[in-house]
Amino acid sequence: MDDEIDYEGLSPNAGLGVNMLAGALAGISEHAVMYPVDSIKTRMQVFATSPVAVYSGVGNAFTRIASTEGMRALWKGVSSVVLGAGPAHAVHFGTLEAVKELLGGNESGNQWLATSVAGASATTAADALMNPFDVIKQRMQVHKSEFSSIFTCARTVYRNEGLAAFYVSYPTTLAISIPFNAIQYTIYEHLKRAMNPRHEYSPSTHIIAGAGAGAVAAAVTTPLDVAKTMLQTRGTSHDPDIRNVRGMMDAFRVIWAKDGLKGFGRGLTPRVMTTMPSSALCWLSYEFFKVIIRTD
Template identity: 40%
Template structure:
């Protein structure tokens, strides 16, 4: 007879590939279902958006994109995420489950917030190693007037003009963001499970509620770091001044001043190479409020996406452990 622990961690006799498959399918579903909202978030977070890419909200942004850029514009670049999300989440969930078991030191898996948080840190290291370059390409395809015809064109031009190392420019920032994001996410998820599903039975409603709440809170807390990551991924440099002109990424893939440079203004051209320079550039563009641009679409993206990820992952754990009755 199987126990709840068999479901929580999958039986020892189960091949690790099956455990990883559950995570891969969950990750693909998480990123693809809410991808159009992720496009809106990226555009809203650009500190120097094109005048044609300034939106009043999510609905307005979606309508403008589909009307002016094509019906399928909100899903451009989704295949890049789908390809990377499978192996990245396979490593993430399998590492999380294994480290959670090792660090908890108890058969009551999922009831130790510290172990869950630390397990999330280790899992994030593997996840981001695969997702960071895919995220860099994806965001360059998401911006308005992207100079790239597709993912392969983007990769080729990056290699020729900047070097492939630029794909990992935001890796430190991504880790700085994702380690607290996933730690908070996993701790909150397990705490909600303690209240709604303490025995850790297969309960889709509790998985959806716990996942949505965990994703929303973690997303809100880490939004400033996400804004920095967007800058590092999409804009090579920025012309900074106080109340002066800004820079935009044009179709020729160069950064240019939006207006003429006033003679009485002092400017400094600086490349955003890392988190510290990104923070400084963003702050000089508009103060602390700029760090929370895109907060609403980020939270609205993470709530259903994390709910989908956990509900899919728990389903496949339940199914592969031999306890599921498929209707």
């Protein structure tokens, strides 16, 4: 009797609960490890009026923040991500595997449509849960943030701007996340199959495929991410044009007026630097946890 794990059979056989738990653990691992670089990306995308908060690159930002504010500043808001990432990633991966199975994405051959629809469906559900946590995170990441607690931040944003402030960026988030996850998941699945045709458990495959898929998806969607950051941090700005931004197209107009074409590439390097290892870690963790916690 062959006791070897049929790795590629884990997705449909592991069950929804296993996929969701694995996704939650993977999401927390992914965001916590790369959080400082994500903080730098947020700061580089914000249209700051103070020259102290303008950075020429990732190294420059890291050095200046560490020397003037201390290393702890790079971790402000991480608890918001930890609280939100677990449930959001549980929903993401549970939906991902369910839709992929429903559409025949686990069958042999190139299932481009099934994997793309599965990725898009997963992010629509997960982002609805994660968006408020992301708003809190970015409000705490900006230069000289007034918030030291995620609960204080949430109360203040709600009191001053209302519930809509937590979801004003949701359409833009979906405009980023749907193509991002469709691209990422499709590339990941096909790189994984090409690199591991025998469907054996291969951590190196998940690392390389996850990193490559994440890098491409991050680079393509950076302009949308700049607009999302503007929408989520508008309440911290002293610029009336930014404070009055109401949606994605409005944000695009302001970005173009203030910085031209290069404005849409703000934070590209740290975004790719964050996404490559975090995507690799996320997929590696997800596939690992599925194996460890699956039940026969």
